[in-house]
Amino acid sequence: xxxxxxxxxxxxxxxxxxxxxxxxxxxxxxxxxxxxxxxxxxxxxxxxxxxxxxxxxxxxxxxxxxxxxxxxxxxxxxxxxxxxxxxxxxxxxxxxxxxxxxxxxxxxxxxxxxxxxxxxxxxx
Numbered sequence: 001x002x003x004x005x006x007x008x009x010x011x012x013x014x015x016x017x018x019x020x021x022x023x024x025x026x027x028x029x030x031x032x033x034x035x036x037x038x039x040x041x042x043x044x045x046x047x048x049x050x051x052x053x054x055x056x057x058x059x060x061x062x063x064x065x066x067x068x069x070x071x072x073x074x075x076x077x078x079x080x081x082x083x084x085x086x087x088x089x090x091x092x093x094x095x096x097x098x099x100x101x102x103x104x105x106x107x108x109x110x111x112x113x114x115x116x117x118x119x120x121x122x123x124x
Contacts, residue, residue, distance in 0.1 A: 021051065022051060022052050022054040022086075023049055023051035023052065023054065024054045024056060024088065026059055027056065027057050027060050028059035028061075029059070029060065029062075030061060030062045030063075030067075031060050031064075031067030032062055032067050033064060033065075033067075035067075036067075036070060040070060040073075043073075043074045043077075047074070047077055047081060047083070051083075052084035053074075053083060054085075054088050056087075056088040056089070057087065057088075057093075058088070058089065058092055058093060060093065061094055063098035065098075065102060067098065068098055068099070068102055068104070087120075088122075089122050090123075091105070091120060091122060105120050105121075
């Protein structure tokens with residue numbers, strides 16, 4: 001583990017740092033089946049902490065169905081542990097494309113995300 005210039009702790013491709021009381025995870029690179037086991041281990045270590053979790057997915061280049069499943073599992077595990085989890089912002093880029101393709105949200109490029117689930121709209 002090391003630190004970058006902003007003071008975020010780096011764990012693999014997940015950066016963790018404080019953001020108004022939330023443990024912020026800046027996910028970068030790929031969130032796919034190929035990386036699933038490594039990412040799962042990283043997510044479990046974050047869940048071991050006590051802070052609520054904020055996910056910044058804007059640095060993701062590729063997200064597939066396994067990546068979406070990991071995010072859903074992280075969300076459900078956090079909620080079962082009594083921890084809040086939220087997206088740092090409305091999904092964009094690779095995450096947005098994967099959510100649209102999988103049918104979790106409606107809204108193509110340039111359109112507002114439509115979903116009954118506030119989480120995927122980036123609203124908590």
